Amino acid sequence: MELLARILILLLALFIIKLVVISLLFYREIKEAQKKDPAAKSFLEILLLYQGLQAIISYRFAHFLYKMHLYFLARYLSQLARFFTGIEIHPGATIGKGLFIDHGMGVVVGETAVIGDNVLLYQGVTLGGTGLEHGKRHPTIGNNVVIGAGAKVLGNITVGDNSYIGANAVVIKDVPPDSTVVGVPGRITRQDGKKIEVSLDHVHVLDPIMQSIEELEKRINKLEEK
Ligand SMILES: CC(C)(COP(=O)(O)OP(=O)(O)OC[C@H]1O[C@@H](n2cnc3c(N)ncnc32)[C@H](O)[C@@H]1OP(=O)(O)O)[C@@H](O)C(=O)NCCC(=O)NCCS
Numbered sequence: 001m002e003l004l005a006r007i008l009i010l011l012l013a014l015f016i017i018k019l020v021v022i023s024l025l026f027y028r029e030i031k032e033a034q035k036k037d038p039a040a041k042s043f044l045e046i047l048l049l050y051q052g053l054q055a056i057i058s059y060r061f062a063h064f065l066y067k068m069h070l071y072f073l074a075r076y077l078s079q080l081a082r083f084f085t086g087i088e089i090h091p092g093a094t095i096g097k098g099l100f101i102d103h104g105m106g107v108v109v110g111e112t113a114v115i116g117d118n119v120l121l122y123q124g125v126t127l128g129g130t131g132l133e134h135g136k137r138h139p140t141i142g143n144n145v146v147i148g149a150g151a152k153v154l155g156n157i158t159v160g161d162n163s164y165i166g167a168n169a170v171v172i173k174d175v176p177p178d179s180t181v182v183g184v185p186g187r188i189t190r191q192d193g194k195k196i197e198v199s200l201d202h203v204h205v206l207d208p209i210m211q212s213i214e215e216l217e218k219r220i221n222k223l224e225e226k
């Protein structure tokens with residue numbers, strides 16, 4: 001009985017040490033999460049419950065193994081993290097400090113993706129390739145970029161510092177710094193704080209079927225008028 005109590009105390013001590021080490025090593029990531037998630041109530045909540053943080057911790061280990069050319073182990077760790085968090089970060093990706101992945105489920109970060117400092121990714125974001133090409137085929141994301149839920153940023157393109165990618169946008173061209181991009185395909189709607197007046201026919205852009213139906217409706221109306 002006494003032995004069991006000692007083992008439990010030892011495990012508890014190890015767990016507390018682990019939490020302290022993670023808090024110190026990932027302090028910036030936790031603070032960024034606290035700053036960017038209005039729903040986050042405490043440091044401890046993020047430390048223990050946020051999958052985004054767990055995925056980044058696993059990525060750091062996997063990336064280290066990848067750098068040591070232990071590709072199988074690195075990939076094994078990243079797939080394990082994907083199983084538990086729903087977030088798939090390839091160990092070859094390069095990620096800066098202060099990344100926050102909010103909610104997380106369905107996030108995919110490709111092998112040659114580069115992410116700058118203080119970036120925020122929401123659930124369902126893909127930083128992917130456009131086809132079967134080799135070499136640098138994933139995007140480079142600047143500092144302080146926010147990528148909205150479900151957005152796809154594809155190919156070897158660059159998203160400039162301080163840019164916003166709207167939810168569900170599909171971005172396949174470079175984005176200059178300080179820009180906001182929305183829609184499919186992604187269009188710049190704001191640059192350096194100024195609104196860009198482009199035709200943002202989101203309904204039609206996002207739904208070509210509706211466009212066809214509306215065209216047909218117009219033609220039927222014309223025929224009926226005759
Ligand atoms: C793009 C975004 C950053 C807003 O940027 P903004 O510059 O403040 O944009 P505005 O609200 O001024 O909208 C500009 C235009 O883009 C449209 N728009 C905004 N977000 C859009 C989106 N995700 N997809 C398509 N169109 C969008 C607006 O309707 C508006 O169109 P209009 O000029 O024809 O009226 C924001 O809408 C967004 O998508 N944020 C992501 C948030 C997210 O993913 N949250 C998940 C929480 S779980």
